[in-house]
Amino acid sequence: MPGKKTYDVVVDFDRCKACGICINVCPTKVFDKRNDFKAYPAHPEKCVGCLMCVYSCPDFAIKIYEVVEEEAV
Numbered sequence: 001m002p003g004k005k006t007y008d009v010v011v012d013f014d015r016c017k018a019c020g021i022c023i024n025v026c027p028t029k030v031f032d033k034r035n036d037f038k039a040y041p042a043h044p045e046k047c048v049g050c051l052m053c054v055y056s057c058p059d060f061a062i063k064i065y066e067v068v069e070e071e072a073v
């Protein structure tokens, strides 16, 4: 069985201008708002790697990294 794919979701808070677009486009509701309304990846385990947030963010503030877990031997 191949390793399960998961994703790291990283927001650069210096770039984020709290527009909320990523929160609205993410199909699996990975993001929550921080107190300053910037997008916080509160549920990265829900990410399916669609990259909608990356392509929608006007400030190039989001990066998605694929993580492939090694199988135990």
Ligand code: SF4
Binding pocket: 007, 009, 025, 026, 027, 028, 029, 030, 046, 047, 048, 049, 050, 051, 052, 053, 054, 064
């Ligand atoms: S890649 Fe897709 S599922 Fe993952 S955080 Fe971005 S919009 Fe949500």
Ligand code: SF4
Binding pocket: 011, 015, 016, 017, 018, 019, 020, 021, 022, 023, 038, 039, 056, 057, 058, 059, 060, 061, 062
């Ligand atoms: S789309 Fe980009 S700028 Fe807008 S809230 Fe999300 S991370 Fe911040």
